[in-house]
Amino acid sequence: xxxxYIENLKKYIxxxxxxxxxxxxxxxxxxxxxxxxxxxxxxxQGVLExxxxxxxxxxxxxxLRLESSIIVQGKVRxxxxxxxxxxxxxxxxxIVQVPIEDYPIGKKEHGIDxxxxxxxxxxxxxxxxxxxxxxxxxxKAIRExxxxxxxxxxxxxxxxxxxxxxxxxxxxxxxxxxGKAYLAQTGQLYLEAACMAFGKVYNFGPTFRAEKSKTRRxxxxxxxxxxxxxxxxxxxNMKLQEDLVSYVIQKTLEHAENHLKALDRDISKLEKIExxxxxxxxxxxxxxxxxxxxxxxxxxxxxxDEETAISQEFDKPVIVFNYPRHIKAFYMQxxxxxxxxxxxxxxxxxxxxxxxxxxxQRIHDYDLLxxxxxxxxxxxxxxxWYLDLRKFGSxxxxxxxxxxxxxxxWICGLRHIREAIPFARTLYRLHP
Amino acid sequence: xxxxYIENLKKYIxxxxxxxxxxxxxxxxxxxxxxxxxxxxxxxQGVLExxxxxxxxxxxxxxLRLESSIIVQGKVRxxxxxxxxxxxxxxxxxIVQVPIEDYPIGKKEHGIDxxxxxxxxxxxxxxxxxxxxxxxxxxKAIRExxxxxxxxxxxxxxxxxxxxxxxxxxxxxxxxxxGKAYLAQTGQLYLEAACMAFGKVYNFGPTFRAEKSKTRRxxxxxxxxxxxxxxxxxxxNMKLQEDLVSYVIQKTLEHAENHLKALDRDISKLEKIExxxxxxxxxxxxxxxxxxxxxxxxxxxxxxDEETAISQEFDKPVIVFNYPRHIKAFYMQxxxxxxxxxxxxxxxxxxxxxxxxxxxQRIHDYDLLxxxxxxxxxxxxxxxWYLDLRKFGSxxxxxxxxxxxxxxxWICGLRHIREAIPFARTLYRLHP
Numbered sequence: 001x002x003x004x005y006i007e008n009l010k011k012y013i014x015x016x017x018x019x020x021x022x023x024x025x026x027x028x029x030x031x032x033x034x035x036x037x038x039x040x041x042x043x044x045q046g047v048l049e050x051x052x053x054x055x056x057x058x059x060x061x062x063x064l065r066l067e068s069s070i071i072v073q074g075k076v077r078x079x080x081x082x083x084x085x086x087x088x089x090x091x092x093x094x095i096v097q098v099p100i101e102d103y104p105i106g107k108k109e110h111g112i113d114x115x116x117x118x119x120x121x122x123x124x125x126x127x128x129x130x131x132x133x134x135x136x137x138x139x140k141a142i143r144e145x146x147x148x149x150x151x152x153x154x155x156x157x158x159x160x161x162x163x164x165x166x167x168x169x170x171x172x173x174x175x176x177x178x179g180k181a182y183l184a185q186t187g188q189l190y191l192e193a194a195c196m197a198f199g200k201v202y203n204f205g206p207t208f209r210a211e212k213s214k215t216r217r218x219x220x221x222x223x224x225x226x227x228x229x230x231x232x233x234x235x236x237n238m239k240l241q242e243d244l245v246s247y248v249i250q251k252t253l254e255h256a257e258n259h260l261k262a263l264d265r266d267i268s269k270l271e272k273i274e275x276x277x278x279x280x281x282x283x284x285x286x287x288x289x290x291x292x293x294x295x296x297x298x299x300x301x302x303x304x305d306e307e308t309a310i311s312q313e314f315d316k317p318v319i320v321f322n323y324p325r326h327i328k329a330f331y332m333q334x335x336x337x338x339x340x341x342x343x344x345x346x347x348x349x350x351x352x353x354x355x356x357x358x359x360x361q362r363i364h365d366y367d368l369l370x371x372x373x374x375x376x377x378x379x380x381x382x383x384x385w386y387l388d389l390r391k392f393g394s395x396x397x398x399x400x401x402x403x404x405x406x407x408x409x410w411i412c413g414l415r416h417i418r419e420a421i422p423f424a425r426t427l428y429r430l431h432p
Numbered sequence: 433x434x435x436x437y438i439e440n441l442k443k444y445i446x447x448x449x450x451x452x453x454x455x456x457x458x459x460x461x462x463x464x465x466x467x468x469x470x471x472x473x474x475x476x477q478g479v480l481e482x483x484x485x486x487x488x489x490x491x492x493x494x495x496l497r498l499e500s501s502i503i504v505q506g507k508v509r510x511x512x513x514x515x516x517x518x519x520x521x522x523x524x525x526x527i528v529q530v531p532i533e534d535y536p537i538g539k540k541e542h543g544i545d546x547x548x549x550x551x552x553x554x555x556x557x558x559x560x561x562x563x564x565x566x567x568x569x570x571x572k573a574i575r576e577x578x579x580x581x582x583x584x585x586x587x588x589x590x591x592x593x594x595x596x597x598x599x600x601x602x603x604x605x606x607x608x609x610x611g612k613a614y615l616a617q618t619g620q621l622y623l624e625a626a627c628m629a630f631g632k633v634y635n636f637g638p639t640f641r642a643e644k645s646k647t648r649r650x651x652x653x654x655x656x657x658x659x660x661x662x663x664x665x666x667x668x669n670m671k672l673q674e675d676l677v678s679y680v681i682q683k684t685l686e687h688a689e690n691h692l693k694a695l696d697r698d699i700s701k702l703e704k705i706e707x708x709x710x711x712x713x714x715x716x717x718x719x720x721x722x723x724x725x726x727x728x729x730x731x732x733x734x735x736x737d738e739e740t741a742i743s744q745e746f747d748k749p750v751i752v753f754n755y756p757r758h759i760k761a762f763y764m765q766x767x768x769x770x771x772x773x774x775x776x777x778x779x780x781x782x783x784x785x786x787x788x789x790x791x792x793q794r795i796h797d798y799d800l801l802x803x804x805x806x807x808x809x810x811x812x813x814x815x816x817w818y819l820d821l822r823k824f825g826s827x828x829x830x831x832x833x834x835x836x837x838x839x840x841x842w843i844c845g846l847r848h849i850r851e852a853i854p855f856a857r858t859l860y861r862l863h864p
Contacts, residue, residue, distance in 0.1 A: 003663075005582065005631065020663040022628070022825045040631025040662065041582060069825035099824045100798060120625035120817045121824060129629065136585045143575065150437065150473060153568045157855040158590075158638050159653050161862045171605050173615070175652075176644070178862050183605070190855055193552035193864070196454070197561065199437065199472025205638060206590050212608070220607075221591050230472065231435075231452040366532060385552045385864035392531045392553060393454045393501035423589040423622055430593045430610050432625070432817035 001073055006042035009086045012076045019044070019088065022124070023068045033061045035090070037072060038124070045082060046072050048090040057093050066103040067124070069096035112418075119423055120432045130259040131419055134252060135408045137259075141251035142204065142225050142404075145244050151227065152198040155205060156187025161382070171210045171220075183208040186401060189386050191228035192362060195397055196389060202227040204404075212427055215304060216416040217354060219405060221425040228399030234333075234343040234361045237398035238319055241347055241357055242275040244402070245317055249273040252411055265413045269351065272315055279319040282341065285310055301327045302346075307354035314350055321345040330372040333361040333396075343398075353410040359400030366390035433505055438474035441518045444508045451476070451520065454556070455500045465493045467522070469504060470556070477514060478504050480522040489525050498535040499556070501528035544850075551855055552864045562691040563851055566684060567840045569691075573683035574636065574657050574836075577676050583659065584630040587637060588619025593814070603642045603652075615640040618833060621818050623660035624794060627829055628821060634659040636836075644859055647736060648848040649786060651837060653857040660831030666765075666775040666793045669830035670751055673779055673789055674707040676834070677749055681705040684843055697845045701783065704747055711751040714773065717742055733759045734778075739786035746782055753777040762804040765793040765828075775830075785842040791832030798822035 004017040021039030028034070035046040050058045064070070073092040079085065105121055115122050122128055146153070159173065159181045175181035187203045194201045207224040227240065249270050253260070260267055280288070282302075289296045289306050296306065302320070311318060322341045325334060332342035344360035363369045369390055373380055380387075408420035418424040423432065436449040453471030460466070467478040482490045496502070505524040511517065537553055547554050554560055578585070591605065591613045607613035619635045626633045639656040659672065681702050685692070692699055712720070714734075721728045721738050728738065734752070743750060754773045757766060764774035776792035795801045801822055805815055812819075840852035850856040855864065 007582065020827070021631075040584075040627070040629060067825040069827045097826045101823055103824050118817075118820075120622075120820060123626060123629035132586065132630070133584060139585055140575075140579060143572075147572060150439065152472075152565060153571055154564065154854045155638070155655055157653060157857055158640075159857045159862060171607075173603050173605050175603075175862060176642075176859055181862055190552075194555060194854060195472070197472060197555035198564070199453075206587070208590075210608075221589060223587055385550075388550075388552060391533055392535050393499040394529045395452070395501045422586045422626060425589055425591045427608055430591060430607060430613055 006037070006039045006044045006084065008041075009044060009076050009084065009088075013078050013086065014075065016073065016075050016091070017088075019046075019072045021070065021072070023064050023066060023070055024124075025066070026064060028062070033058070035061070035064075035070075035072070037070070037088070038129075042084055043126070044084045044086060044088060045079075046074065046088040046090045048093065052089070053091060053093075060095060061093055063098060064095065065099050066106075067121075068098045070094065071096060116418065116424070116429060117432070123422065127263065128419065130262045131408070131412050131414070132422060134256045134259050134263075134412055135404075135420065137252050137256040138248055138408055138411060139204075139223075139404070140255075141248045142244070142402075144251065145247045146200075146202045146227065149200070151200040151202045152194070154187075154191060154194040154198070154201045154203055156184065156190040156194075156203045156226075158184050158206070158208075160184045169209050169211050171208050185209050186224070187226055188228065188399060188401065191226055191399060192386070192389055192397060195228040195230045195399070196393065196395070199231075200227075200229045214427055216418075217304060217406060217409075219417060219421065219424055219426055222417075222421065223404035224401050225404060226399060226401040228397060230395050230397045232361075232398040233396050234321075234345075234398060237359055237361060237400060238279070238321070238345055239275075241319070241345075241359060241400055241402075242277050242317075245277075245347065245356075245407075246274045248407065249411065260412070263412055265411075269315065270411065273317065277317050277319055277347070278314050279321055279345075280310075281321055282323045285320045288313065299324050299326070304354060307346075307348050308352040311348040311350050311354055312352050317347050317349050317356070319345050319347050328360070330376045330378065331360075331362050331369065333363050334368075345400075349406070349410040351410070351413075353406065355403075356406045356410065357400050357402045359398070361396065361398040364390060364394045364396050366394065438469070438471045438476045438516065440473075441476060441508050441516065441520075445510050445518065446507065448505065448507050448523070449520075451478075451504045453502065453504070455496050455498060455502055457498065458496060460494070465490070467493070467496070467502075467504070469502070469520075470561075474516055475558070476516045476518060476520060477511075478506060478520040478522045480525065484521075485523060485525075492527060493525055495530060496527065497531050498538075499553075500530045502526065503528060548850065548856065548861060549864070555854065559695065560851065562694045563840070563844050563846070564854060566688045566691050566695075566844055567836075567852065569684050569688040570680055570840055570843060571636075571655075571836070572687075573680045574676070574834075576683065577679045578632075578634045578659065581632065583632040583634045584626070586619075586623060586626040586630065586633045586635055588616065588622040588626075588635045588658075590616050590638070590640075592616045601641050601643050603640050617641050618656070619658055620660065620831060620833065623658055623831060624818070624829065625821055627660040627662045627831070628825065628827070631663075632659075632661045646859055648850075649736060649838060649841075651849060651853065651856055651858055654849075654853065655836035656833050657836060658831060658833040660829060662827050662829045664793075664830040665828050666753075666777075666830060669791055669793060669832060670711070670753070670777055671707075673751070673777075673791060673832055673834075674709050674749075677709075677779065677788075677839075678706045680839070681843065692844070695844055697843075701747065702843065705749065709748050709751055709779070710746050711753055711777075712742075713753055714755045717752045720745065731756050731758070736786055739778075739780050740784040743780040743782050743786055744784050749779050749781050749788070751777050751779050760792070762808045762810065763792075763794050763801065765795050766800075777832075781838070781842040783842070783845075785838065787835075788838045788842065789832050789834045791830070793828065793830040796822060796826045796828050798826065 025036035347357035457468035
């Protein structure tokens with residue numbers, strides 16, 4: 001009898017199959033056990049009737065506890081009422097293991113700390129099952145987008161001696177005789193080198209920020225996708241971001257609609273996401289915030305609460321562009337018309353989700369970049385190779401970074417980012 | 433005039449196009465400049481004839497140095513002799529930047545330290561261009577393999593409090609009030625938790641080993657793909673590895689044959705790679721090595737030189753299985769027939785490339801795992817959640833890890849692993 005995964009059962013109607021999985025739930029009467037079985041690909045009900053099997057099998061089923069590992073044999077029956085479309089008429093049941101203790105995650109409400117402490121088991125719950133399958137589809141869509149457009153994957157290093165934005169938020173590692181290495185919080189500088197060799201490049205990997213933030217949007221370890229394109233200017237860059245985000249939403253709807261529905265996500269809100277996206281200048285964003293009662297003036301940074309307020313005004317992601325130079329990173333290209341602002345943008349997801357992308361055109365002029373590094377009191381010698389890119393065939397180029405977990409939280413409609421990654425790492429969480 | 437990437441020029445025969453790229457090389461006579469242009473997607477020759485353009489354009493071209501960034505306009509001409517199949521009849525040339533200094537990488541031989549110090553520029557060279565495009569295709573094939581078989585991507589954490597194999601080779605990070613965190617050298621333990629939730633899972637990310645190794649096979653930071661499947665035993669596991677490696681080779685041949693040929697790779701050796709692979713027991717491997725003159729006895733580990741010697745005996749990857757328990761990790765399932773050996777395997781790539789995969793069936797019995805942890809003097813409390821997996825619906829399960837850069841080095845035919853990754857990190861290299 002062949003081993004079949006639950007997601008494929010519909011191809012085996014009226015055939016005898018074997019399922020290998022776990023007991024997710026059980027209801028019993030004196031004459032019948034209803035076994036809710038999961039195997040990692042889906043959920044199905046197994047019906048075990050006393051009159052149809054050996055007495056020993058029926059008796060054995062009585063000792064099953066939640067999360068018992070079981071191998072079930074039986075006939076697949078069509079059942080239009082079941083979410084899976086089928087159920088199993090159980091003819092044989094093999095118990096691999098009955099849990100040594102009662103399974104700790106039950107039907108009652110657990111606190112978030114308890115659930116995070118049991119993340120290794122919590123992953124088996126339905127909500128987490130759906131979220132991480134959606135994450136899988138999002139990752140796949142992101143990579144497909146770039147691959148289909150001829151971008152080359154450049155895995156940028158985590159260990160770095162040079163420093164991206166500021167040393168304060170970097171984790172430090174002891175690195176042999178070098179003394180310290182830093183864990184990269186961006187691969188941008190490396191992608192800038194690579195785009196001069198490959199034209200269009202992207203990376204996608206874990207990123208580290210030692211911020212002491214406890215918000216629902218921060219992890220110390222998160223996955224980030226960055227892209228960089230030679231000969232791309234600000235406008236090309238914004239267009240690319242719109243295309244990427246729209247593609248990811250459409251592909252996720254295509255491949256994970258059932259999972260989104262299982263999370264009660266309002267899909268109509270996602271279906272609207274297609275280019276072009278609304279764009280507002282930083283200047284207008286400040287005016288909008290002032291009208292909404294925020295105490296903000298031109299030149300102030302736009303924080304998390306402000307981002308939420310802006311994004312609630314739009315039903316698509318909104319692009320806020322051209323921020324004041326002094327609140328942005330040193331490498332951003334100035335606006336030729338207004339040198340006090342730089343050619344950058346942040347993309348804010350709708351429904352209050354806030355920033356998912358940070359982007360800019362990069363300075364390509366050697367002298368200007370040297371000036372900026374000095375102004376920021378950064379060590380010129382750390383940037384020797386980065387400056388080389390402006391010495392040897394420098395070209396205008398632009399890029400951006402997109403935080404995966406924020407995108408997953410938005411698409412899934414999660415309140416907190418910690419459920420958007422298999423094993424979250426935060427200021428207070430390093431376990432399991 | 434539309435911007436066209438070199439890889440797409442063949443679709444524009446007899447049309448006028450614009451190419452944005454860099455000068456890779458130049459030959460000139462008094463009446464004609466032959467410009468070798470690259471744009472990250474390919475290489476093409478531009479022919480600039482004095483009689484056909486404004487004098488200023490022709491004169492301008494004289495001051496071009498290697499790696500000048502240039503925008504070239506002209507008509508695409510079919511040219512069967514050219515590797516790209518086309519050349520450009522240049523009608524206009526715009527110089528974006530002439531390098532401030534002479535480009536440091538020339539046609540003469542450079543030492544490896546010089547090239548690695550200039551990795552940010554060396555990436556522009558043809559050999560590196562081909563290697564990293566092949567790497568791109570290999571990564572894509574690995575992910576496609578799992579996605580097409582219903583595996584779920586589970587990104588495992590880098591920061592970890594628990595410890596995989598041994599603390600000696602782990603990098604340490606200062607982690608807020610926790611004191612130390614370790615950088616994961618495997619995500620296996622987390623994948624074991626995830627496979628009980630999703631059935632079939634994989635990860636693919638950077639991995640860190642603080643080994644003081646200086647061999648041509650070691651990096652301190654490398655990319656690893658791991659897979660874990662619930663209800664899979666040793667034999668299923670070996671079959672999965674064969675299928676994966678064969679798929680990756682076939683897809684790379686399909687999508688990157690031109691790049692492999694450009695590296696002078698003997699493709700006939702790769703075309704042979706299909707299941708089944710030869711398998712020899714550890715016992716027989718020791719006998720084979722003894723016959724070849726190695727000073728090795730049963731119970732000794734098989735080192736790098738020995739692996740090279742074994743793999744040279746086969747023209748496909750060879751699977752060496754069932755090693756003595758005491759030289760392998762604590763979590764490996766014992767052979768029920770011979771408890772002194774464990775159900776594990778290493779896959780060695782042919783042509784002397786050595787180990788690319790390490791694999792095993794994992795212990796699923798709670799008491800036996802506790803015993804092994806104690807025997808190895810490992811802290812039981814660090815493994816609390818790992819032991820939970822054996823308390824609550826434990827099942828036989830198996831998995832493996834495959835080192836990406838070793839696979840890239842083998843497929844590309846590289847002598848040293850450092851060229852198989854964009855920015856290598858080794859004992860002595862943290863820069864650029």
